[in-house]
Every structure is written in C-alpha cells, then in structure tokens.
Amino acid sequence: MTFYIGVDIGGTNIKVGVVDEAGRIVGESSCPTGADRPQEVVLKDILRTAEDAVAASGVPRRDIHAAGVGSPGAVDSETGTVLYNYNLGWRDFAIAPMMSEALDLPVRLENDANAAALGEVVAGSAKGASSAMVITLGTGVGSGFVIDGNIWTGYNSAACEFGHMVIAYGGRPCTCGRRGCFEAYASATGLIAMTKEAIAAHPNSALGELAHREGCVSGHTPFDAAEAGDPVAQRVVDEYIGYLACGLVNLINGLQPEVISIGGGIGKQGERLLAPLRLKVAEETFGERTEGEKMTRLVSCTLGYKAGLIGAAMAARR
Amino acid sequence: MTFYIGVDIGGTNIKVGVVDEAGRIVGESSCPTGADRPQEVVLKDILRTAEDAVAASGVPRRDIHAAGVGSPGAVDSETGTVLYNYNLGWRDFAIAPMMSEALDLPVRLENDANAAALGEVVAGSAKGASSAMVITLGTGVGSGFVIDGNIWTGYNSAACEFGHMVIAYGGRPCTCGRRGCFEAYASATGLIAMTKEAIAAHPNSALGELAHREGCVSGHTPFDAAEAGDPVAQRVVDEYIGYLACGLVNLINGLQPEVISIGGGIGKQGERLLAPLRLKVAEETFGERTEGEKMTRLVSCTLGYKAGLIGAAMAARR
Numbered sequence: 001m002t003f004y005i006g007v008d009i010g011g012t013n014i015k016v017g018v019v020d021e022a023g024r025i026v027g028e029s030s031c032p033t034g035a036d037r038p039q040e041v042v043l044k045d046i047l048r049t050a051e052d053a054v055a056a057s058g059v060p061r062r063d064i065h066a067a068g069v070g071s072p073g074a075v076d077s078e079t080g081t082v083l084y085n086y087n088l089g090w091r092d093f094a095i096a097p098m099m100s101e102a103l104d105l106p107v108r109l110e111n112d113a114n115a116a117a118l119g120e121v122v123a124g125s126a127k128g129a130s131s132a133m134v135i136t137l138g139t140g141v142g143s144g145f146v147i148d149g150n151i152w153t154g155y156n157s158a159a160c161e162f163g164h165m166v167i168a169y170g171g172r173p174c175t176c177g178r179r180g181c182f183e184a185y186a187s188a189t190g191l192i193a194m195t196k197e198a199i200a201a202h203p204n205s206a207l208g209e210l211a212h213r214e215g216c217v218s219g220h221t222p223f224d225a226a227e228a229g230d231p232v233a234q235r236v237v238d239e240y241i242g243y244l245a246c247g248l249v250n251l252i253n254g255l256q257p258e259v260i261s262i263g264g265g266i267g268k269q270g271e272r273l274l275a276p277l278r279l280k281v282a283e284e285t286f287g288e289r290t291e292g293e294k295m296t297r298l299v300s301c302t303l304g305y306k307a308g309l310i311g312a313a314m315a316a317r318r
Numbered sequence: 319m320t321f322y323i324g325v326d327i328g329g330t331n332i333k334v335g336v337v338d339e340a341g342r343i344v345g346e347s348s349c350p351t352g353a354d355r356p357q358e359v360v361l362k363d364i365l366r367t368a369e370d371a372v373a374a375s376g377v378p379r380r381d382i383h384a385a386g387v388g389s390p391g392a393v394d395s396e397t398g399t400v401l402y403n404y405n406l407g408w409r410d411f412a413i414a415p416m417m418s419e420a421l422d423l424p425v426r427l428e429n430d431a432n433a434a435a436l437g438e439v440v441a442g443s444a445k446g447a448s449s450a451m452v453i454t455l456g457t458g459v460g461s462g463f464v465i466d467g468n469i470w471t472g473y474n475s476a477a478c479e480f481g482h483m484v485i486a487y488g489g490r491p492c493t494c495g496r497r498g499c500f501e502a503y504a505s506a507t508g509l510i511a512m513t514k515e516a517i518a519a520h521p522n523s524a525l526g527e528l529a530h531r532e533g534c535v536s537g538h539t540p541f542d543a544a545e546a547g548d549p550v551a552q553r554v555v556d557e558y559i560g561y562l563a564c565g566l567v568n569l570i571n572g573l574q575p576e577v578i579s580i581g582g583g584i585g586k587q588g589e590r591l592l593a594p595l596r597l598k599v600a601e602e603t604f605g606e607r608t609e610g611e612k613m614t615r616l617v618s619c620t621l622g623y624k625a626g627l628i629g630a631a632m633a634a635r636r
C-alpha cells in the first residue's frame with residue numbers, strides 16, 4: 001500500500017494526516033500554529049506532529065512515499081518556498097526542502113486553498129469531476145481550480161486568487177488594495193457588513209431583534225431571520241446571493257468547470273444558500289438554456305477542515 | 319511533410335489556408351460568407367474554397383492530414399456541431415462530420431476566438447508560452463485560453479466567454495442580458511460609446527472637432543486626440559484603460575497566464591494602448607511586486623486575421 005503525509009497549515013492550528021491513495025485519512029494529529037514564532041521553530045512542531053500522525057495511523061514508515069504541505073500566502077511550488085504570508089509573518093521560508101531533508105521524503109508545497117480544492121476533487125464533493133472550482137466563503141473568498149486532477153497554479157504558482165476579481169468597479173474597498181472585489185461582497189465578512197448596514201437602517205426589524213438577542217451578527221443571522229419571514233433579512237440574503245451569483249457566473253462563463261463546490265463558513269448554509277443561488281446562476285449564465293445542455297453543477301463542499309490535508313497529501317502524488 | 323487545412327468563418331468572409339506543422343500558411347483562398355443562406359449552401363462554398371487553397375499551396379493532397387474549422391457562436395467540439403450562432407443564423411449545424419465526409423479527412427471544430435488564441439500561441443505573439451490568454455477588442459470582447467498547446471474549452475465546449483465577466487455590478491447593459499460585462503466597457507463598441515458621451519458633454523473639445531472633421535467616431539478617435547494633447551480625449555482613454563486593466567487583472571489574479579495577447583481593432587493601437595495599460599495592470603495585480611517576480615507579459619497580437627485560420631489548422635493536429 002502507498003500512503004502520503006498531508007500537512008495543512010492554518011492560522012490557529014496545524015493539522016497533519018496520513019492519507020491513502022483514495023484520499024482517506026488513516027491517522028492524524030495536530031498542534032497549535034503559534035504564529036509569529038521563528039519559522040524554524042514552527043517547522044520542528046510540524047515534523048513532530050507528522051511523526052505523531054504516522055504513529056497514530058500504524059502505517060509502516062516505508063509505505064509512506066511523499067508528503068504535501070498546504071500553506072496560506074504566496075508559495076512557489078517549484079522551489080517549495082513560502083514567498084510571503086502576512087498572517088503568519090513568514091517570508092522566503094524554504095519549507096519543502098527543509099521538510100524533505102528531515103523526513104527523507106519528497107515534499108510538495110501548495111497554496112492551502114488550492115490544496116483544499118484538490119481534496120474535494122479527489123475525495124469529496126467534486127469527486128471524479130474532470131474540472132472543478134472550489135470557492136470558500138469565509139473571512140475572505142478562497143478559490144482553487146483543478147483540471148484533470150492537477151491544481152492550476154498558473155505559470156508562476158500564484159493563480160486562483162479569484163476572490164480578487166473585481167465585480168463592482170469602484171465599489172467596496174478590499175484588503176488587497178482594489179475596490180469592488182468578489183471577496184468584499186461574497187465573503188462572510190461582506191455578508192456581515194451588509195447585515196449590519198440593514199440593521200442600522202431597520203433596527204426594529206426581526207433581523208435587528210435577532211442580532212440583539214444573540215449579541216452579535218454572524219453569517220447565520222440573516223439566513224435565520226429570512227427563514228423566519230423577515231423581509232429586511234430576505235433583502236440582505238437576496239442581495240448577497242446576487243453578488244455571489246455574479247462572481248460564480250463570471251467563472252462559469254469563463255471556465256465552464258464541471259463542478260463548483262461551495263465551502264467555508266457560509267457554505268454551511270447548504271441548500272438554504274444553494275437552492276436560490278442555482279436559480280440566479282442559471283438565469284445569468286451566457287448562452288441558451290436548451291434541454292440537456294451541460295451546466296456546471298453547484299454543490300456544497302463535504303470534507304470540511306479535512307479537505308486541506310487530504311488535498312496536500314494528494315498533491316504529493318505527482 | 320504534414321499539412322492541415324484551416325477554415326476561419328467570419329461574418330463577412332470565410333478564409334481557408336493550408337498550414338504546415340509550424341503554423342505557416344503555404345496557400346490560401348477566401349469567399350464571401352453570405353450569411354442567412356441555407357447552411358448546406360455555405361458548406362459547398364467552404365469545400366470549394368478549401369480545394370482552391372490546396373491548389374494554391376501546391377501541396378499534394380496526401381500530405382494533408384486533417385482540417386480544422388473556427389466558427390463563431392456556441393460549438394460542441396466533441397460532435398463537431400455549431401449549436402447556434404445568431405450572426406449567421408445557424409442552428410445545430412453538424413459542420414465537422416459533413417466536411418469530414420466530403421474531404422475524407424478528420425475535421426475538428428472550435429470556437430473562432432479559441433482558434434485564434436491557439437494561432438497566436440503556436441505561431442504568433444505568445445509563441446512558446448506554457449499558457450496564454452488572447453483577448454480581442456472588437457465589436458465585442460473575445461477571449462481564448464490555451465494551456466500547454468490545448469484550447470481550454472471547459473467540460474461542455476462553451477468556456478472562455480470572459481467578455482461576459484461582470485466588472486461593474488448593475489452597470490452598462492450587455493448584449494448577453496447581464497449588466498456591467500467586461501465587453502460593455504472594453505470592446506471598441508464600449509470605447510466608442512464613452513467617446514460619444516464625452517463629445518456630447520464637451521462638443522468644442524479637440525476630440526469633438528476631430529470627430530466632426532472625420533464625420534464619425536472610431537476606436538482611433540480618442541487615442542488620436544489624446545496624443546494631440548486634448549484633455550477630454552485623455553480622460554476617455556484613461557477611463558477606457560481603467561476598465562480594460564480591471565478585467566485583465568481579474569484574469570491575471572485568477573489564472574496567471576504567462577502571456578496575455580491583445581488583438582482586435584483596438585489592439586492595433588499597439589504601445590499607445592499597451593504602455594499605459596501595463597502600468598495600470600502592475601499597480602492593481604494581487605501580491606507583492608518583488609524583484610524578479612514572474613509577471614504575466616502583456617503583448618499585441620501579431621497574426622491579425624491569419625490567427626483564426628492558423629489556429630483552426632493547429633487545432634486539427636490533436
């Protein structure tokens with residue numbers, strides 16, 4: 001049997017798994033990331049956690065053929081170097097060669113969102129798709145594009161920042177410096193901002209009362225209030241879905257992937273989000289809607305946090 | 319020697335060429351498209367023109383191994399069928415199998431913009447690029463994406479309608495039914511509309527006088543007046559470049575192709591367009607601009623009308 005180590009580096013925790021050829025986790029372990037510590041100290045924790053995961057899996061060391069690492073930030077997969085990463089404070093961190101030496105295995109580095117996309121294609125919501133785009137709706141909007149089982153990284157390893165695709169010229173400011181990015185509208189952060197604006201304008205709405213009762217506004221709040229029949233919340237949800245559909249239709253018109261999988265915090269709304277989203281997307285997509293015409297399938301991600309480490313392990317297969 | 323027939327179906331003319339392995343045309347011919355005639359009648363003209371091109375090339379019939387056709391509209395490359403095409407009035411036209419039978423050759427059908435993109439990659443501005451996007455700025459905005467010498471058609475042959483990527487949510491109406499599409503701003507049509515609006519607001523500007531003298535507004539008009547120092551025209555050019563850069567940066571952030579080639583009527587402005595465009599694109603692209611960082615190259619298309627037929631021929635190689 002052949003197994004791979006997958007490492008998913010998050011802002012809070014580092015998760016490591018031993019994964020089989022089919023993308024099943026057979027042993028795992030984790031440790032706190034401890035961002036802002038020297039890179040080399042974090043590396044030691046990763047290596048120790050990898051050994052823990054191998055021990056937990058019971059897989060003989062000789063059956064492990066390679067390791068993959070998913071890291072946030074800008075990465076160069078050819079040299080295995082994290083170029084820079086604002087959240088963790090990393091810069092020019094040659095993590096793959098260093099891990100490779102310590103583990104005596106080939107090590108492949110990928111961007112974390114891209115790795116998660118590959119995980120969903122190999123073992124999750126887009127299993128078997130010839131091409132798939134995974135969009136994660138969280139603090140930001142992440143995206144990964146997988147063609148024939150390979151992550152599309154562009155010619156410089158920096159591709160798939162579709163969160164920073166402008167959909168509203170001159171619109172909401174984005175963390176990247178542009179205005180009107182998809183991320184500024186379709187992220188959980190964007191939805192929460194829209195919800196707070198609606199509450200400020202309609203403090204006595206059921207939406208406002210729900211937020212007051214819960215003491216905060218989350219990505220759930222407008223969906224819950226809309227489901228309970230509040231028109232103010234419904235308008236927020238409709239507006240949000242309008243922006244989200246806009247970005248997705250851009251991707252469909254341009255790339256026509258077989259599947260788009262929606263993940264991240266807002267993705268957990270499941271059909272409450274996807275059912276109206278599919279209608280809006282079908283309405284706006286370029287071309288005629290003839291019977292039997294092949295349309296991109298819109299589904300929810302199914303692997304959750306495991307997508308990243310499964311995908312990192314699967315990236316190591318190449 | 320191995321040769322291929324390439325057919326480029328345009329709204330006005332059909333061009334046919336015999337092309338060698340390296341993408342060089344060794345013989346060509348053309349005929350009027352005569353749109354709105356029955357599909358079968360047009361097919362007869364294509365076949366006759368192909369024989370003319372073969373005769374002009376002097377290539378022995380047995381050295382021609384396949385033919386490729388670039389057609390506007392929605393095509394299904396798997397079945398070789400033009401699904402629909404509003405300009406020519408075609409619908410469910412199984413052109414590739416019909417040509418294949420008549421010519422006794424394998425025939426490959428591609429969308430015309432995709433074929434032109436492949437032509438630029440094999441023999442033109444993006445020669446040798448591992449990945450390239452070709453954007454044509456004409457009546458509409460066409461796009462083609464080529465990865466490792468293959469046209470990216472998506473899983474349903476309908477990909478690469480990046481002209482119908484919304485960049486200005488709720489903005490200018492587009493022919494596709496959406497609002498704010500890249501095409502509505504970055505096409506020659508979009509530039510001419512912006513120019514006319516500026517002239518209406520400033521009829522006595524040098525721009526207005528130039529348009530009056532020439533009796534019309536074309537894609538050249540604002541560039542000519544701006545070069546002569548007119549601030550009204552300069553604002554139009556700056557606004558246009560802002561929208562064009564916006565769409566290109568979306569594509570770069572998402573796909574990071576090695577090269578983007580700009581063609582079509584507006585592409586003929588060459589460095590007058592590209593020099594300021596490169597500055598704007600560099601300013602907006604996601605990530606740090608570190609020294610030596612790989613950046614997508616922005617260049618002008620070099621094959622002109624020949625790109626379509628060369629690319630159609632090259633698509634037939636697969």
